[in-house]
Amino acid sequence: MNPSDRPGNRDDEQIVLSSVDEFLAWGKEHSLFYLLFATACCGIELMQAGGPRYDVDRLGMIPRATPRQADLMIVAGTITHKMASRVRTLWEQMTEPRWVVSMGSCANSGGPFSKWSYSVLNGIDKYVPVDVYIPGCPPRPEALIDGVMALRDRVRRYRTLGERDTTPHVVAGHDAPFGGHCKVPDFGKPPEGKA
Amino acid sequence: MKALAFDAIATAVQARFPAVLVQKADNGQMALRVPKASIVDVAHFLRTDAQLAFDGLSDLTAFDTLKYPSTPPQDDICVVYVLFSYTHRHKVLLKVHAERAACDVPTVSGEWPAALYFEREVWDLFGVRFVGHPSLRRIMTPDDWEGHPLRKDYLYPATYNGVAHLRDGQHFEAAPPRSGGPL
Structure with missing residues (x-):
């Protein structure tokens, strides 16, 4: 049998109709290149998320060394007042559409430094618009992936001519497995007699 | 190579500079209290003397004596020099008190170039002006920061x-x- 005669392989069956924006959003959602940028211990979890165990590469997330090639900025760690203007510069160097994930308590609100520190910024959202907040100190890689999943929902809804969703999204607590955003399979009760 | 104990170092320094005092901290740590005006001379002596040969400046830091439980109450900024001799493997602590209002201490960067960065840090966080430092700018906080954060x-x-x-x-x-x- 000629391969082109197999069902679904004919030329007239190879056409899918879509809107341009939907097609672009589909592409963006599956290739969220992120800026390799970390300022504190959240960066360790970010690296772990990129490592072989969690491997965010499979989500199309490839680290980029320059903001000009990045779609997503993951603010991972404590931001001081001195650093904040640099973060803003990096964000301005990214091309539209650009997304920001605030990872961990420090980037969300100053974290443990918010009360007694003179130098730490109380939340990166004072300098750049944040799309997704991930709580945790630091959040586990699962929580980061959960935040990325929440962001992917938003990227999928992005339309070039439409109005952009600017309401920040907060993912669930870091101790919930996959934060509750992803479906966790129900394994049922553990067998009797096992702790 | 002959490592000297603190007493021997103190005796050698005091023979040359009688104004230098021996100070014992609450935790038993011994230090030499050096008058502000003679810190450069003392530093030069400590570095060049063959028996002492303090060729390394391990640390240069400071602390604020305000709110320190002492009688009478003080409000000086105390600059601390931690010296180490790679030749003889011994170390010594120097302390220099600077008045809070006119807080200036001569630089020792002529003796140990490592002091250039340490002194910038102490200037930034404690506001000690190191006279003779070639480029005394802030190093930790932004350039337009107001005040010196580690002052009490x-x-x-x-x-x-x-x-x-x-x-x-x-x-x-x-x-x-x-x-x-x-x-």
């Missing part, structure tokens, strides 16, 4: 760069005082 009477900034330091609705009862705005 430092007022926390209410805003920086137009950004409020506290979030909306956030207030602390026992937090350090901030200039301007509510606590």
Whole structure:
């Protein structure tokens, strides 16, 4: 049998109709290149998320060394007042559409430094618009992936001519497995007699 | 190579500079209290003397004696020099007190170039002006920062760069005082 005669392989069956924006959003959602940028211990979890165990590469997330090639900025760690203007510069160097994930308590609100520190910024959202907040100190890689999943929902809804969703999204607590955003399979009760 | 104990080092220094005092801290750590005006001469002697040969400046830091439980109460800024001799494997601590209002100490960067960065840090955080330093700029905080944060009477900034330091609705009862705005 000629391969082109197999069902679904004919030329007239190879056409899918879509809107341009939907097609672009589909592409963006599956290739969220992120800026390799970390300022504190959240960066360790970010690296772990990129490592072989969690491997965010499979989500199309490839680290980029320059903001000009990045779609997503993951603010991972404590931001001081001195650093904040640099973060803003990096964000301005990214091309539209650009997304920001605030990872961990420090980037969300100053974290443990918010009360007694003179130098730490109380939340990166004072300098750049944040799309997704991930709580945790630091959040586990699962929580980061959960935040990325929440962001992917938003990227999928992005339309070039439409109005952009600017309401920040907060993912669930870091101790919930996959934060509750992803479906966790129900394994049922553990067998009797096992702790 | 002959490592000297603190007493031998103190005797050698005091033979040359009688104004140098021996100080014992509360934790038993011994130090040499050096008058501010003679710190460069003492440093030069410690570095070049063959028996002492303090060829390394391990650390140069400071602390604020304000609120320190001492009688009579003090308010000096104390600059601490930690010297180490790679030749003889011995070390010594120097302390120099600078008055809070006119806080200036001669630089020792002519003796140990490592002091260039240490002195910038102490200037930044404690406001000790090192006379003769070629480039005394802030190193930790932004260039336009006001005040010297590690001084005990430092007022926390209410805003920086137009950004409020506290979030909306956030207030602390026992937090350090901030200039301007509510606590």
